[in-house]
Amino acid sequence: MARPHFFLFFILSMYLGCGIINSHVTNNDPSIGAEIETELKTSPFQNPPDNETVFQVSKKLCRDCFPESMKFLFEHNLVRARKGLLPLVWDTKLMYYARSWANKRKADCALEHSFADGQFDFGENIFWGGGPGWNATDAVTAWAEEEKYYNYGANSCAQGKMCGHYTQIVWRSTKRVGCAKVLCNNKDVFMTCNYDPPGNYFGERPY
Secondary structure (H helix, E strand, O other): OHHHHHHHHHHHHHHHHHHOOOOOOOOOOHHHHHHHHHHOOOOOOOOOOOHHHHHHHHHHHOOOHHHHHHHHHHHHHHHHHOOOOOOOEEOHHHHHHHHHHHHHOOOOOOOOOOOOOOOOOOEEEEEEEOOOOOOHHHHHHHHHHHHHHEEOOOOEEOOOOOOHHHHHHOOOOOOEEEEEEEEOOOOOEEEEEEEEOOOOOOOOOOO
């Protein structure tokens, strides 16, 4: 009986992913940069560009980056679907924020957040992997595996363990996500995802 539900989720997640742009731009053509700035200048929260425009611009920037961004979105929504939560949508504003921070970590690949403790506008999960072979699935899987350390009844992590990456993914009121991946100068990989509205409010359960 679960198969039709999962299939419907898969189709929905792919549809929602059609509005995404690449998380790591490698094309240096200045005309393309001007084009994307013109076409995506409006605030994503107010007047988001239509899916066809975003898809066409994305293909020009990086042919292989579109599937990677979709993979970030799909993996998040797969985790949420297991708890019966609504899927997230891809957000260009969050993606640009994530990309900006990822680019700053390119030099050192340090596993650091983009904000000081207690000072944030978005939720944020970060990932570091040694070597160049890490991808979006690896990052989201690592965060989601923290579920085993989360006690829903006590609404707390197991002693000495982390579970906040997982609870952010399944935070019910979170609606949007944007992520980025960068290959650092030392050939390691840094990935970051940002969430709006943010989760992990003290004393509240994720769902």
